[in-house]
Amino acid sequence: MVTSSHEALHRIFQKDPGVFGRTFRTLGLDFPEPVETALMPTDLTETEPLERRVDTLLRMETADGSAYLLAVEAQSRPDPRKPASWCYYAAHLHAKYQLPVILLVTCQDKATARWASGPFTVGPAVWPLLTMRPLVLGPHNVPVVASADEAARDIPLATLSAITHGRDPGVAAILERLAEALKATDEETAAIFAELTELGLGSYPGATIWRQLMAVDLSFFRSETSMRLRQEGREEGREEGLETGRMQKGIEDVLRILDRRGLAVPDPVRERIEASRDLQEIEAWFDRALTASDAGDLFEPGG
Incomplete structure (x- = not known):
């Protein structure tokens, strides 16, 4: 079963693919920073009935013109x-995209x-055909984020840190630094990474700590003014939705009546009816x- 923490652990790379390279540079692996990223289809199924899907697949374009695929x-x-599935993913993607x-x-x-971390091998011990070495x-x-300032400099990396250290006894301090950093960013970004953090923590005790922090430290998102504006927006959206529904139903009723009465509806008439707002x-x-004797009579008087 796919859990919320499972989702967050790969979705964070969709939100900021560059966090991949930044993380591994701290570990001594100098992956180039992507200058362009494309989210790729995750379905690796072929003609056989066995379905295979990777969690997240990204095409990473680099400044030197090269590209590679990142499967998360x-x-x-x-x-x-x-391991057998991972070997399949790698071979299939390489064959399909030649990257x-x-x-x-x-x-x-x-x-x-x-x-x-493996390595995992495919083939007999005397002659391994394939060796799979995932990055983990x-x-x-x-790295554990050491301060709120450090977290603010790289929100995605701080979020990844909070999720991966979700079982750490010191996770409360990590979450406090992240919550403090989210105060300094815009509301949309904060909402995205706050949600990813909660999803990633799943049922760990840190999830309760995080929800408490969101209720207190980020209460500025829940100010009376911002809540009123959001509520007004929701009410306006509901009203617009209801009126749109009534218009669509009315258009369908007009056309149905003309059809039941056996009146031909030329394309220009139908288009005008369907275009009305x-x-x-x-x-x-x-x-x-x-009562009309002709569909065109709908537009009279004042047609």
């Missing part, structure tokens, strides 16, 4: 079936991270449709 998998526990492939596995506990991010190598006009057409 979130792994909650060791699974002996996974280098990197498999990134994100974990929230050290035991799973150690297992996921987890509590063992994702005036509820009073549609209601007038409805009344005329009951």
Whole structure:
């Protein structure tokens, strides 16, 4: 079953693909910063009925004109079936796109991270045909954000840190730094990464801490003015939706009456009826449709 923490551990790379390179540069692997990123289809199924999907797939374009594929998998526990799937993903993607492939596995506990690091081999011990060596991010190598200022400089990396250290006894301090950093960013960004953090923490105790921080430290998002504006926006949206629904229903009723009465509806007439966004006009057409001898009569008088 796909859990909320599983979703957050790969969705964060969709929100900010550059966090991949920034994280690994701190670990001594100098992946170039992408200058352009495209979200790729995650369905790797071929003609056979077995469905295969990678969690997130990104095409990363770099400044020197090269490109590579980044496949991100979130792994909650060791699974002996996974290495074979990962080998399939890498081979299939390389064959399909003719690009280098990197498999990134994100974990929230050290035991799973150690297992996921492999290497995994396909073939007999005397002659391994394939060797799979995923890159792994987890509590063992994702840096702990040391201060709110550091978190504010890289919100996505701070979010990844909070999620991967979700089981750490000191997670409360990590979450406090992230919450403080979110105060300094815009509301939309803060809302996105606050939600990803809560999803990523899942059922860990840190999730309760995070919800408390959101209720207190980020209460400026819930000010009386901002809540009133959002409520007004929701009410306006509901009213617009209701009126649009009434107009659409009225248009359908007008055309249905003309059809039931056996009146031909030329394309220009039909297009004018369907294009109307005036509820009073549609209601007038409805009344005329009951007695009109020709569809064009709908637009009289004042047609």
